[in-house]
Amino acid sequence: MKILFITIGFAPYSFSESLCNSKLVLAMQEKGWEIDVISRRDNGTNYSVEWGEPWSRLKAITHHVEYPLGNKIWRFVDIVKSSIKMDCFFIEGIRWAAHAYDLACKLCDGKKYDVIMTRSPSDIPHIVGYKLSKKTGIKWISNWNDPAATIWPEPYTYHFSKRKLRTLRRYERLCLMNSDAITYPAETLGSIFKKTYSFLSKKLCMEIPHIALIEGIVQQKKYEKQKIFSLCHSGNLSIERNPENIFRAIRELIDELNICMRFDIMGYANEFVLQLVSKYHLEKTVHFIGSYSYIEAMGILQNYDVLVLIEAILDYGIFFPSKLVDYAQSNRPILAVSPINGYVAKTINEYGGGIAVDNTQYKQIKNGLKMMFDKWNNNTLQSDYDLVTLKDHYNTDSVIDQYMTLFQKSDVI
Known part of the structure; x- marks a missing residue:
């Protein structure tokens, strides 16, 4: 199996979607498939930017699209030329897409690929897949791990002008309609x-979940009960991922039960969250421990x-927050403060591994915390929340088998 994998988020950069893509390619390599990756350098927020383990084994197959930044005039000319080349889409990232397409054509000249895969975190790689498939006849699978740009829900909604909205809808329709298959997590x-x-409804679409890291890379630690009830959230919090209800629940539990607990946030403080910490007098309970490389964080x-x-x-x-997979692989009980009718709540209710509580109801969050605290106090926390079924749902063999099914259905193999 030979795969051309196109995305703007990939190793060595290790921020959310980059990790999803990198873990998937590692698992495909483990399967024995031959893969080339086209990506870009990422100067944004990252937990790591170096080719450390386990990503170093992906370095030889990763092609970062390079082109001169140029002055304002040069950039404008290149953007116009890129837009014309890529079906006249004058949208963000089109310059990268045009240069990625040129690189992809060169790779296709030297190797016969079985399938092209275009991946999130941006919608822009899909135009490369569309143009390349149209030129070469290679089957093309587009993946959308998040909503397309025009269909993000509140509170994340982008407010586009009518003109830009029409352009993006035309772009999304073109990419979705011409994909040989479409995947969502x-x-x-x-x-x-x-x-x-x-x-x-008439297209070949499959729901394939995010994949866990290959077993054996992260050393599994035997659970040891902490001296005080300790919780951790991996990733920064924000106005959208508002922690106020859980902070309120924690404050009331501490006051009512006269207990100590620790809530660490693996990320950095911002003014919004710091104000909430102060509002609920949690300076001794909530701690921001900074960011770590992926492997360090998993430990x-x-x-x-x-x-x-x-x-x-x-x-x-x-x-589908990818940290759910990391939490399951860490083999620690999960408290999901989530929409009650969403993917995370449904998944935990079906596969186990923890508790899902309504993120609009602080009393439900408080009850969930109290239940977990009582189990911790009685030394039954780890045994009562078995994560085996949840972990198996995301393990590499299970997810790769689903890709095999997809390739068969789309006549790739």
Whole structure:
């Protein structure tokens, strides 16, 4: 199996979607598939930017698209030329897409690929897949781990001008309609796409979850009960992922039970969250421990009693936070503060591994925390929340088998 994998988020950069893509390619390599990756250098927020383990084994197959930044005039000319080359889409990232397409054509001249895969975190790689498939006849699978740009829900909604909205809708329709197959990480997200673009009901679409890291890379630690009830949330919090309800719940539990607990946030403080810490007088309880490389973070997560997942308040929880897979692989009970009708809540209710509580109801969060604290106090926390079934759902063999099914259905193999 020979795969051309195109994305703007990949190793050595290790921020959310980059990790999802890198873990997937590692698993595909383990399967014995031959892969080339086209990506870009990422100067944004990252936990790591070096080719450390386990990503160093991906370095030889990764091609970063390079082109001169140029002055304002040069950039404008290149953007116009790129837009014309890529079907006249004058949108963000089109310059990278045009240069990625040129690189992809060169790679295709030297190797016969079985399939092209274009991946999130941006919608822009899909135009490369469309043009390349059209030119070469190679089957093309587009992956959408998040909503397309025009269908993000509140509170994340982008407010585009009517002109830009029309352009982006035309772009999304072109990419979705011409993909040989489409993947989403969860049915909840796929349902939003199908509601917006009704023609997708007749397309080959599959829900394939995010993948766990290959077993054996992260050393598994035996659970040891912490001296005080300890929780950790991996990743920065924000106005969208608002922690106020859990902070309020923690404050009341401490006051009512006269207990100590520790809530660490693996990330950095911002003014919004710091104001909430002050509002609920949690300076001695909530700690910001900074960011770590992915492998370090996976080890650190195992030092806690409970791992907390906080999602934005949504009418319908369409997202699949990739940290759910990392938490499951860390083998620690999960407290999901999530939309009750969303992917995370449904998954934990079906596969186990923790508790899902309504993120709009602080009393439910408080009850969930109290239940977990009591189990911790009685030394039954780890045994009562078995994560085996949840981990198996995301393990590499399970997810790669689903890709094999997809390739068979789309006549790739």
